Amino acid sequence: MRYSLILLLSLIFHAAQALNISHLRVEHLENPIGIDFENPRFSWVLESKEMAVVQEAYELEIFENGERIWHSGKKKSDNCYLVETDFKPQPKTRYQWQVRVWDNHKNTAQSAKTYFETGLMQLPFEAKWIAAPWDENPRDQNPVWCLRKEFTVTDKAEFARVYATAYGMYEIFINGIRLGNRELAPGWSSYGKRLKYQTYEVDEMLNIGQNVLSVRLAQGWYQGRIGYRGKNDENKNHMALLLQLEINNNDGSISKTTTDESWRIGTGGLRVASIYDGEVFDDRYESEGWNTARFDDSRWEQAKVLDLGYANLVADDEPPVTVIGSMNTVSQIVLDNNEVVYDFGQNLVGRVQLELNIAKPAEIVIEHAEILDENGEFYTDNLRSAKAAVVLRLSKKGQIQYTPSFTYMGFRYVRISGIAPSEIKAVHAQILSSQLERIGVFSCSDKMINRLYSNITWSQLGNFIDVPTDCPQRDERLGWTGDAQVFSTTAAYNMNVAAFFREWLANLAADQYADGAVPWVVPDVFQSERFPATGWADAATIIPWNMYAFYNDKRMLSESYPAMKKWVDFMLNNSHDNLWFGTTHFGDWLSYNPDDDREGKAAVTEKELLAQMFFMHSLDIMVKSASALQNAKDEEMYAAKFMQAQKAFLDEFVTPNGRLVSGTQTAYTLALAFDLLPENLRQQAADRLATNVRSYNHISTGFLGTPHISAVLSRYGYSNLAYMLLTRTEYPSWLYPVKMGATTIWERWDGVKTDSTLQNPTMNSFNHYAYGAIGSWLMGNVAGIKPMKHAEASEAGFKHFVIAPEINEALSFVNASYYSSYGLIATKWMQNGGRLTLSFIIPCNTKADVVFPENYNFFALKQYENEVESMVNFTNPPKGSLTLGSGTYLIEFMPAPAD
Ligand code: BGC
Secondary structure, three states, rough: HHHHHHHHHHHHHHHOOEEEEEEEOOEEEOOOOEEEOOOOEEEEEEEOOOOOOEEEEEEEEEEEEEEEEEOOEEEEEEOOOOOOOOOOOOOOEEEEEEEEEEEOOOOOOEEEEEEEOOOOOOOOOOEEEEEEOOOOOOOOOOOOOEEEEEEOOOOOOOOOEHHHHHHHEEEEEEEOOOOOOOOEEOOOOOOOOOEEEEEOOOOOHOOEEEEEEEEEOOOOOOOOOOOOOOOOOOOOOOOOEEEEEEEEEEOOOOEEEOOOOEEEEEEEEEEEEOOOOOOEEHHHHOOOOOOOOOOOOOOOEEEEEEEOOOOOOEOOOOOOEEEEEEEEEEEEEEEEOOOOOEEEEEEEEEEEEEEEEEOOOOEEEEEEEEEEEEOEEOOOHHOOOOOOEEEEEEEEOEEEOOOOOHHHHHEEEEEOOOOHHHHHHEEEEEEEEEEOOOOOOOOOHHHHHHHHHHHHHHHHHHHOOOEOOOOOOOOOOOEEEHHHHHHHHHHHEEEEOOHHHHHHHHHHHHHHOOOOOOOOOOOOOOOOOOOOOOOOOOOHHHHHHHHHHHHHHHHHHHHHHHHHHHHHHHHOOOOEOOOOOOOOOOOOOOOOOOOOOOOOOOOOOOOHHHHHHHHHHHHHHHHHEEEEOHHHHHHHHHHHHHHHHHHHHHHHHHOOOOOOOOOOOOHHHHHHOOEEEHHHHHHHHHHHHHHHHHHHOOOOOOOHHHHHHHHHHOOOOOHHHHHHHOOOOOOOOOHHHOOOOOOOOOOOOOOOOOOOOOOHHHOOOOOOOOHHHHHHHHHHHHOEEEEEEHOOOOOHHHHHHHOOOOOOOOOOOOEEEEEEEEEEEEEEEEEEEOOEEEEEEEEEEEEEEOOOOOOOOEEEEEEEOOOOOEOOOOOOOOOEEEEEEEEEEEEEEEEEEOO
């Protein structure tokens, strides 16, 4: 019924809808405002119900105030992604743009108009940096500052913007109303070198007459407690605000209100605001109406102007952190002492929203926990020194709503004390994350695997908070390079992370040491850790390369290239006889390590072997990157270095028969994943890996081996073993935490041990995405959607990609989709009584190599044009694979007769 309705509708609208254009993006961003690209690139997606659709030409038009100011003319090209133009935008300008497309079926379509807006670009900030005139110790937890400035508006604004940033964490209000939906602004970056400023559209927020700009400024990542050693870098002494309101009036004049010595400053009810520790709010300090125009600020002080310069300011070109959703509690328990414990049913990252009705003055404490211990007790030991609590000191009776502003927590449970349970009216959770487009979806016939996939997504959401962090709850929450490296491919399958990683990689480059060493964490809050760790520092090469594989963005790759080169040159400069050993490594972090190891079962991989393998892998990435960027000189030079390093590797770590000095899963996995062994030694290495996996009957890898083991097993003919690892539910395995009730990915294979006791609290996060790196195998192999690069071919991105699902009896169906830069890719396979059907969608303007599963014979191909099924008859049934253009297809396979 539904089908015929769709058919009918599609026939009616056929003429009008033959081709459609959607997903207009500028530099990977949807309708961005305040961006500073000199030559922004434009992307769009074609949608059509016809088969094998290719764009033949396009015309791009740019408008300002409704008037066309630039157009490309009709350009013959099949490029619809990151299209370069010679258009040079001006600062502080909103542009509309649209595109017309012609395809190979004689259809044409015009997109709707969309926009982008530039920030200050090369124009200097006219505002001055301002701060409190009083002395505070930057190492203390100081009250949040409140700043305000009244101004008059005489006419209706044509275009009004606030450009702002801070050393600290800010919220801005006009006439008491918050600007934008961005949280934790200005975000986290390597402040001394890159401080992001934001642009807010405020046209509709101004009143004719008196107005007030007000700002709350907290210590945030900048001055607050960050980094578990309690170190603050030397530049954190000056919290400060920089803000510029510009109003283009109807009469053509421009009025400006900027931060300067005329601003007033005080403090309010927020006595403490800390990322790790939470907030302390005391209503006795709160000045009623301080952010409205009626407030008398004469008792406040005058702000002090600081000369902090502007050289490190950059436009914020990545998706902001926002509230991406909310959750209700699923249960609550009132304890004997009147404390109430709420369960959200999901380990999440964000903040609690409370509604209380206070009967008498009270001090209310809201604590957060990820887990209950084996006795069902609220458990916070694994937060280490992070207090992760909200304290409300309330002197007045009555209703109050409270949501923290300058902190976030990782939690599934909250405990509220200091108040009668009947005074708690509502408890909700706000979910915080960088606002990234969700583009990957995976489901299959196994509910536990679906939960695993959901856990991966939750851990990504909770740890992609402006920078990719290791964990969101304890006194750490840092941009650990290794964690981001191992998870980056899975991250790119799940969400559009192009702009997110572009920004983080710019920080990595900014924080890289002069000699090329890459810090452990970015932003580099440890500062003095000068020992680049293998597999961690290689984030400098591996992440740009993974992003290139997914996004085919050469500009992004070339932006990272100098840092990639510096890192690899650091290893070359510090190698001896072509071996890079380094000094301090984390190794294959948290690999399988049983307590009672008399059988020698621990899976410890020699660190020097790991270092040499990552050294070679980074060299190899340089060869490929240099080739992609047409830098023949570097390509040749790094290829020669790779050969030398490979010779040293074989002499030092590999026997002539191909045995590695560490016979671990991780050692063989990495040697094969990175193509480090000569061809003739590869299959035997894979066989050794398989033997090892069988001898354990489980995974034994740590952070470094885990992302690759399944794909290596698949590639060398051991897909069955990869499936065994996936579907195993005993410790250690991906599904063991699921069986134990995990709703996010755990830091350790056994965060909760088999006897239900908890691992050592000094390192036991229940929201650490690293082991979630299996996500890339689920999407790339089980569902079979792969960018060419991951299929070891020369093309990057999804203009030409691979569909190659690995069918296994463990699953009866798999259903996945990935919204690529060209549009929707989907695969679905189903097996029933030996028959296999594989249906898939290939987006317009792309083609895919569809690789047939093993042990099946190709039977029939159906395609759906305008929702109508047609059968394609082959006189010679294809073998092995088919290359197909865009469309919706279904292939049927029959089991191949056994030999
Ligand atoms: C973090 C990790 C990180 C590691 C370095 C830990 O404290 O949580 O995820 O990669 O240190 O070994």
